[in-house]
Amino acid sequence: MTEIEWWDYDDAEEMAAAVAGDLRFVIQSALDARGDAIIALPGGSTPLPIYAALAESELAWKRVTIIPTDDRLVPMGDKLSNITAIAKAFMARGARVYPITSDAAEDYRAAGQAADARLRDLGWPLDLVLLGVGEDGHTASIFPGDDLAAATDAKSDARVVGVKPDPMPANAPVARVTLTLPAIAAARTLTIAVTGQAKRDLIEQAIEDGAKSPHPIGKVLAAATVPIDIHWAP
Numbered sequence: 001m002t003e004i005e006w007w008d009y010d011d012a013e014e015m016a017a018a019v020a021g022d023l024r025f026v027i028q029s030a031l032d033a034r035g036d037a038i039i040a041l042p043g044g045s046t047p048l049p050i051y052a053a054l055a056e057s058e059l060a061w062k063r064v065t066i067i068p069t070d071d072r073l074v075p076m077g078d079k080l081s082n083i084t085a086i087a088k089a090f091m092a093r094g095a096r097v098y099p100i101t102s103d104a105a106e107d108y109r110a111a112g113q114a115a116d117a118r119l120r121d122l123g124w125p126l127d128l129v130l131l132g133v134g135e136d137g138h139t140a141s142i143f144p145g146d147d148l149a150a151a152t153d154a155k156s157d158a159r160v161v162g163v164k165p166d167p168m169p170a171n172a173p174v175a176r177v178t179l180t181l182p183a184i185a186a187a188r189t190l191t192i193a194v195t196g197q198a199k200r201d202l203i204e205q206a207i208e209d210g211a212k213s214p215h216p217i218g219k220v221l222a223a224a225t226v227p228i229d230i231h232w233a234p
């Protein structure tokens, strides 16, 4: 298990400011080192204040590519669309916001394969992956179900894959395309931001269980090799 450090805050607002500061630093470091930066950001509601704070940073946004860590197979503009939320926060700054889904794919596995082919030429490994965690232990869209192994045991050059959660999460009961575990674990920086005691308890248990954790977040943490910061607010 890699080194894991918890960062605790009084509330989500304080956490958002701190995480945005860390992300800004990682992006600037990548720009300094390589001339451009490529990062993956999650969906869900927890990161939205982080995006609002990060979007205020002065960065060479035109040289920053942002992909979602995962997206739901819904049309652009749908309230469940992660790329839509990311685009709302960062497009006005000039960032290159790059979708990992398209309306054209006939089924979720084909959507994953098409996305993997399209993403091949982005600069891998990612400079940064920010992850959220669900109360059921999923992260990105690596969920329990028949497609779990497709995401966790993917070949190292398979960056994204189509998945159908089982059971479907009540808040977004749709198939998805997600970064694979190897693509997440290969990131140069891996950061987690979560709120609530239930998620903290679940992550602490997953860390204790290591690779045998039944939860996708436990499998990701067990596979990671870079030190991980976990930001938490009640």
Ligand SMILES: O=C(O)[C@H](O)[C@@H](O)[C@H](O)[C@H](O)COP(=O)(O)O
Binding pocket: 042, 043, 044, 045, 046, 047, 069, 070, 071, 072, 082, 131, 132, 133, 134, 138, 139, 140, 141, 172
């Ligand atoms: O699109 C998704 O489903 C997300 O990327 C997912 O992995 C998210 O991070 C968690 O579900 C937590 O979501 P909340 O922050 O809304 O609890």
